[in-house]
Amino acid sequence: MSDLINSPETDFEDPDVPAGPLELPLDAWHRVRGGRMVEFAGYWMPVQYEGIIAEHLWTRTSAGLFDVSHMGQLYISGEGVEAALEAALPIDLATLPLGGVRYSLLLDETGGILDDLMVTRWGTGFYLVVNGATKWDDLAHLREILPDAVTINHLDDSALLALQGPKAAKALAPLVTGEQALESLSFMRGAAFKLGGVDAWISRSGYTGEDGFEISIPAESAAAVADLIAGQADVKPIGLGARDSLRLEAGLPLYGHDMTADNEPVEAGLSFGINKRRRSEGGFPGADRMIEALMEGPARRRVGLSIEGRMAAREGAVVLLGENPVGVVTSGGFSPSLERPIAMAYVEAAHAVPGTNLFIDVRGRKLNATIVPMPFVPHRYHRKGAA
Amino acid sequence: MPRYFTKDHEWIEVEGDAATVGITDYAQSQLGDITFVELPQAGASVGKGDSCSVVDSVKAASDVYAPVSGSVTEGNAVLEDQPELVNTAAEAEGWLWRMTLADAGELADLMDEDAYKAYVAEL
Secondary structure, three states, X not given: OHHHHOOOOOOOOOOOOOOOOEOOOOHHHHHHOOOEEEEEOOEEEEEEOOOHHHHHHHHHHXXXXXXXXXXXXXXXXXXXXXXXXXXXXXXXXXXXXXXXXEEEEEEOOOOOEEEEXXXXXXXXXXXXXXXXXXXXXXXXXXXXXOOXXXXXXXXXXXXXEEEEOOOHHHHHHHHEEEOOOHHHOOOOEEEEEEEOOEEEEEEOOOOOOOOEEEEEEEHHHHHHHHHHHHOOOOEEEOOHHHXXXXXXXXXXXXXXXXXXXXXXXXXOOOHHHOOHHHHHHOOOOOHHHHHHHHHHOOOEXXXXXXXXXXXXXXXXXXXXXXXXXXXXXXXXXXXXXXOEEEEEEEEEHHHOOOOOEEEEEEOXXXXXXXXXOOOOOOOOOXXXXXX | OOEEEOOOOEEEEEEOOEEEEEEOHHHHHHHOOEEEEEOOOOOOEEOOOOEEEEEXXXXXXXXXXXXXXXXXXXXXXXXXXXXXXXXXXXXXXXXXXXEEEOOHHHHHHOEOHHHHHHHXXXX
């Protein structure tokens, strides 16, 4: 059974990434704490510490500390930066306040998704967080499409941590000082703080469906900050394995799997991030195809599948209506919270309706599956106006 | 009873022409939380190196190969409700299937416990 054990975890490979996995600022920190290191997106990263299910459930009930320093952090500034970014992304920046965070997509000319990303308005420019596996391609793409007056700084001397879970705010608040109280940040808002004396940009956001924070800090302070946060009673370090199972339960797509350059935003279920003004005005790469998909409806849709039994369906498994293939699984696995397998799949639009009973072919076995609304596990974000 | 090991991290314990097969403790520790085990059917005829069982962890599904040729006599039915036994007792109650041996000579290709320990230490 050596196929999994002796092979790297990831299918991401990028010709621009130097050969062999690189070490991130917290490499030694993870190893000392028993993190099992695997290659992911060109880096050594911890896939788990005590076990994926235990770490997953800990994050759902307490607070989990994730190292996501493999992700690309970019600062984009210069004359005309706002108009230039609106021409590059289907994002509405006019309504994005200082410190506001918005989800967006990097699209190619035909509307295919090149990456998904977070955009934050800083004082004089915009802070972007992009996927680790795609960051080199993203940088090249942005350099090509943004005008010369706009400068892209790759903040590769910054680390990125995420603290996620219902006890995240309680654990982090005593450690930070700033012009505003940490608790006053609502979901998708960020601000500058001091965290143990270190300059930190903290936003209330994440990739687990839980309340929580993403914390950008200088790489040289990463270990000290991680020590400080992990030293809180309700906090444990969490690996990439649980990060994946948590985001799957939260219905959040993973780039390279649940969306690729072969998918446009409407079929991927991601057109929510593209508001009325941008839909009507267009003026971004792939606008025509996306607007067409909005008007006419996409041919297929990303859906959630709840699976009977305990056998998981993985990426690539064919979805059947009776005997006929109508889709393909893009992510799947055992849900630790629900204690049954769940999956995301693209299914022909005519059948992509909640309640539809389908089969998934897993190694010749037909598993019973039902389309269900996502998220599989309710989001518990700290939304503005909520208690 | 002699116990042998494969480079693919299966163990096989032999008693006469019957044997019990499982994955090693090292294998379960690498796979992480096991959530489902697909077991072979009794009566199934297997060749050495054939995929006989699939162990599903939270991360991925992994094939388990027959260490030797023979015929499956039973799958470990307890694992249907308690797949986590493979994590907690991989080399004992968490066995996967029992089989008869077609050719005891095939055991000569396998490692003994000391050789397997040395092999794992190199990984």
